[in-house]
Amino acid sequence: MRPDLEHDYTQYVAARLPRLHRIAYQLLGDRHRADDAVQDALTSLYQHWPRVHEVHNLDAYVHTMVVRAVLSDRRRFWARVQLWGSPPEPAGPPHPPDEPGVEQRMVLRQALRALPEGQRTVLVLRFLCDLPVEEVAAVLSRSEGTVKSQTSHGLRALRRLLDVSEFSALRDGAA
Template structure:
């Protein structure tokens, strides 16, 4: 790339870095993995920067690359193990009840981690990135019907996971 193209990419990177990182975090629920996913997406974009003819479609390309990187990473065998911040408390010990707490962002992120990666990608793109059904279909390279069904299943799974979080807290209290 020549110096002008490098400067264009540097400006684009500076403008989009934080929003791409936040989207990556919503996809995976871990800031370290989000940094890795964002870096993977930007490296891929940098490699193809010269070939991009329609600069208006750059955001869509970057978003699609980010989602695909997230899905690919979630399929890796070492990602099937889940790490938790704290060990679960034995039943019968006092703790906060879910109905006494205000729903927090952490609850939502914990719920999203319990949803399969493709459904999570659809939910994040639809409800956090604000894309419509056709935009999500383009970003994921699938049909609008698939987006609709994955949205419905994803919301159903998210409700189950969030309901399960409430049952866990209720059983302790």
């Protein structure tokens, strides 16, 4: 790749890497698998970088690549195989423990992970990535009606999970 294109790619990735990791982490719930998914997407982006000027909305294109890498990671057979007798300790929160609101974020992440894959993916894309319904439908190759339906069902399920979880106790204790 030409040095000027390489520099542009490096600048683009450096500016967006934290957001891409956050998206993948919210979808997968595992930092290491999220790193792998982002790396897969960025490797593919690097290979296509000389033609990237043809893309109308580069950020949406890259978000699509990350989401598809996440979905591909979930489909891999080895991702479902556990090679240990008992589950490992869950990874700690990605933020310092003394930061306010950590408990609420952890409870929210746990509730998100309890949702079906489709609902969780739609909610993360709609509300974390702030994508409109049309873009989410394009990213996931689903109809806009399906995205709206999954958003509605996902929010209802999330509210139900958060009402019966310790989120209520945390919310009441913080008031």
